[in-house]
Amino acid sequence: MSTPIPNNVDDDDSDVDIINPFTSLMLPPQQQQPSDKQQLLENKYYKLKSIKSNIVIRQLPSQGLSFQLWPAATTLVTLLDNHGINSPLVPLFKTQENRPLDILELGSGTGLVGIAAAALLGANVTITDLPHVLPNLHFNAEANSEVVGVNGGKVSVAALSWGDVDHMEGVGREFDLILGSDVVYHDHLYEPLIKTLRFFLLGNNTNKEVLVFVMAHLKRWKKESAFFKMARKLFDVQVMHTDSPSNGSRVGVVVYQFVGKAASNVNSVPS
Numbered sequence: 184m185s186t187p188i189p190n191n192v193d194d195d196d197s198d199v200d201i202i203n204p205f206t207s208l209m210l211p212p213q214q215q216q217p218s219d220k221q222q223l224l225e226n227k228y229y230k231l232k233s234i235k236s237n238i239v240i241r242q243l244p245s246q247g248l249s250f251q252l253w254p255a256a257t258t259l260v261t262l263l264d265n266h267g268i269n270s271p272l273v274p275l276f277k278t279q280e281n282r283p284l285d286i287l288e289l290g291s292g293t294g295l296v297g298i299a300a301a302a303l304l305g306a307n308v309t310i311t312d313l314p315h316v317l318p319n320l321h322f323n324a325e326a327n328s329e330v331v332g333v334n335g336g337k338v339s340v341a342a343l344s345w346g347d348v349d350h351m352e353g354v355g356r357e358f359d360l361i362l363g364s365d366v367v368y369h370d371h372l373y374e375p376l377i378k379t380l381r382f383f384l385l386g387n388n389t390n391k392e393v394l395v396f397v398m399a400h401l402k403r404w405k406k407e408s409a410f411f412k413m414a415r416k417l418f419d420v421q422v423m424h425t426d427s428p429s430n431g432s433r434v435g436v437v438v439y440q441f442v443g444k445a446a447s448n449v450n451s452v453p454s
């Protein structure tokens with residue numbers, strides 16, 4: 184369910200933390216005391232209504248936060264699944280040459296968003312994360328290769344540690360759209376993520392003149408406003424969608440779009 188879009192929801196740093204920082208990065212309540220078997224492996228099935236298909240995502244919760252699904256991912260998948268109806272993302276799904284979209288996902292975790300995007304949009308999607316996360320991303324890409332392929336999509340997996348120039352150059356610049364969900368959380372990651380967005384959104388993108396980063400985010404800490412302040416120096420940041428709060432939280436998932444500001448405006452900002 185969505186609610187009216189508030190102004191600058193991310194800039195509210197006058198408030199206390201939205202969710203207790205210690206619980207916010209722990210597992211959801213139903214997973215906090217799992218059996219040994221659940222700790223090792225947990226499959227989650229997602230119904231993609233628009234293509235009448237399911238995808239399956241393997242989570243490995245005992246291996247850390249990169250191996251479990253985060254709430255913002257579900258919101259983004261729902262918007263992608265509604266792409267034929269009234270999703271605010273629809274204008275982003277067109278390529279001038281009427282070819283498949285080339286999409287990059289940052290901080291993919293289990294890969295749900297990127298794999299769903301490939302199946303739903305018939306897109307070529309590169310899902311990325313830190314090197315130790317890649318085996319599970321490969322596993323999930325392979326587990327869904329049939330449903331993705333039948334719908335005209337393709338998923339590739341690549342290491343992309345934010346701010347690592349070799350990694351960023353390795354995935355190339357030929358993208359039409361960049362996606363990310365729940366990638367703003369620890370403050371030491373703000374700068375590397377901004378550097379990555381700067382590379383892709385302000386660099387010489389070969390596919391599109393204006394490349395957009397669509398980010399689904401669940402605000403947890405007031406300190407996150409520092410990320411948005413840094414981002415607004417380089418990018419125009421707009422709210423595209425907000426979910427209603429759920430599970431005792433005071434805020435819901437917010438989906439933003441980031442577009443690079445004209446080069447002349449950002450020359451004075453250090454890289």
Ligand SMILES: C[S@@+](CC[C@H](N)C(=O)[O-])C[C@H]1O[C@@H](n2cnc3c(N)ncnc32)[C@H](O)[C@@H]1O
Pocket residue numbers: 248249250251252253254255256289290291292293294311312313316343344345363364365366368372375
């Ligand atoms: C909170 S999880 C969200 C995962 C997934 N996007 C989702 O919504 O389910 C954050 C993700 O960012 C990745 N990440 C953290 N630091 C990173 C870095 N420096 N470079 C690349 N990815 C990073 C983590 O490995 C993790 O998969």
